[in-house]
Amino acid sequence: xxxxxxxxxxxxxxxxxxxxxxxxxxxxxxxxxxxxxxxxxxxxxxxxxxxxxxxxxxxxxxxxxxxxxxxxxxxxxxxxxxxxxxxxxxxxxxxxxxxxxxxxxxxxxxxxxxxxxxxxxxxxxxxxxxxxxxxxxxxxxxxxxxxxxxxxxxxxxxxxxxxxxxxxxxxxxxxxxxxxxxxxxxxxxxxxxxxxxxxxxxxxxxxxxxxxxxxxxxxxxxxxxxxxxxxxxxxxxxxxxxxxxxxxxxxxxxxxxxxxxxxxxxxxxxxxxxxxxxxxxxxxxxxxxxxxxxxxxxxxxxxxxxxxxxxxxxxxxxxxxxxxxxxxxxxxxxxxxxxxxxxxxxxxxxxxxxxxxxxxxxxxxxxxxxxxxxxxxxxxxxxxxxxxxxxxxxxxxxxxxxxxxxxxxx
Ligand code: F3S
Numbered sequence: 019x020x021x022x023x024x025x026x027x028x029x030x031x032x033x034x035x036x037x038x039x040x041x042x043x044x045x046x047x048x049x050x051x052x053x054x055x056x057x058x059x060x061x062x063x064x065x066x067x068x069x070x071x072x073x074x075x076x077x078x079x080x081x082x083x084x085x086x087x088x089x090x091x092x093x094x095x096x097x098x099x100x101x102x103x104x105x106x107x108x109x110x111x112x113x114x115x116x117x118x119x120x121x122x123x124x125x126x127x128x129x130x131x132x133x134x135x136x137x138x139x140x141x142x143x144x145x146x147x148x149x150x151x152x153x154x155x156x157x158x159x160x161x162x163x164x165x166x167x168x169x170x171x172x173x174x175x176x177x178x179x180x181x182x183x184x185x186x187x188x189x190x191x192x193x194x195x196x197x198x199x200x201x202x203x204x205x206x207x208x209x210x211x212x213x214x215x216x217x218x219x220x221x222x223x224x225x226x227x228x229x230x231x232x233x234x235x236x237x238x239x240x241x242x243x244x245x246x247x248x249x250x251x252x253x254x255x256x257x258x259x260x261x262x263x264x265x266x267x268x269x270x271x272x273x274x275x276x277x278x279x280x281x282x283x284x285x286x287x288x289x290x291x292x293x294x295x296x297x298x299x300x301x302x303x304x305x306x307x308x309x310x311x312x313x314x315x316x317x318x319x320x321x322x323x324x325x326x327x328x329x330x331x332x333x334x335x336x337x338x339x340x341x342x343x344x345x346x347x348x349x350x351x352x353x354x355x356x357x358x359x360x361x362x363x364x365x366x367x368x369x370x371x372x373x374x375x376x377x378x379x380x381x382x383x384x385x386x387x388x389x390x391x392x393x394x395x396x397x398x399x400x401x402x403x404x405x406x407x408x409x410x411x412x413x414x415x416x417x418x419x420x421x422x423x424x425x426x427x428x
Pocket of ligand 1: 136157250314315316376377399
């Protein structure tokens with residue numbers, strides 16, 4: 019692999035440990051994937067920002083890099099292990115808070131912004147089409163590659179850290195034109211009305227195409243929230259990092275452009291039957307009683323908060339029900355100014371910052387709050403909930419989830 023003189027000096031350790039280690043990681047990855055060179059990147063979104071993922075060993079590694087390491091590009095932190103402001107009242111343990119402070123502090127020392135969110139593109143970091151970036155967090159990767167048209171591979175904690183320190187990534191995978199061509203053609207033959215419908219489409223597709231690049235036809239309109247849900251679901255049942263919607267996403271003005279002149283490996287139809295079956299498959303809670311309603315996976319937008327506040331105005335969350343709306347600190351600040359926060363709090367809902375059930379030590383919260391079942395409008399959360407945190411999960415549209423928060427029942 020070609021390295022410039024400066025890059026070679028970093029690699030040889032002439033500029034200290036963090037640069038040497040970072041170069042070692044990136045060059046190794048580049049060799050594995052056949053990259054010919056390294057390319058400059060314009061931002062990093064850091065996975066492994068939760069101590070539930072990094073563990074104590076990961077925290078120590080980041081602290082070691084932070085002794086002298088400095089980030090060369092704007093870097094935002096992904097979702098953390100707990101709400102840094104209300105952790106105690108939510109039932110998190112002091113030890114988790116202390117460890118998370120060490121990890122967040124080490125990243126901040128190197129120059130990161132402690133956004134602690136999986137939707138940095140809603141407030142915090144927004145690249146433009148064609149820009150090379152190094153992002154982690156599967157839902158954000160699928161969104162930023164597909165909806166925005168920026169270029170990133172699926173970075174893990176060590177490679178994203180290495181890119182933040184060097185400002186570089188190895189030139190392979192989704193950085194290259196030829197790997198951005200569609201591979202599967204999905205005809206959507208049923209109206210998609212809600213974000214949950216988009217999540218169901220993503221879940222169904224991800225299972226079939228796995229890590230391939232699907233191209234959708236038959237979708238003439240979609241909101242940012244619906245595309246956010248589609249991205250998260252594609253990356254949870256499968257490991258899709260890039261998709262195209264003909265006539266909607268920036269690299270697919272036409273069917274031919276989406277496939278870069280090539281042909282689909284296979285074609286499929288997503289119809290009403292597939293939509294209904296996917297909803298049923300994702301619904302793993304068949305009783306009536308619920309204990310946690312979780313909205314904001316991926317982290318909620320202003321529009322979602324507006325809708326929730328509109329519904330909750332003058333209503334009350336049923337006593338004993340935990341109603342969480344997960345957001346970034348940026349969205350919380352705007353919601354505060356818009357008055358949505360007061361309405362949601364007045365109704366008994368909780369705005370939960372910085373975290374989510376999957377990246378939290380959820381067993382602590384389940385014990386502390388006696389949680390027995392969860393309700394969500396997110397296909398990603400419905401996918402991971404029953405397995406990862408062992409809690410039966412009901413999957414349904416936002417309105418149904420909000421009704422459940424008020425009535426205490428599905
Ligand atoms: Fe975000 Fe957590 Fe969902 S990181 S996409 S809220 S599982």
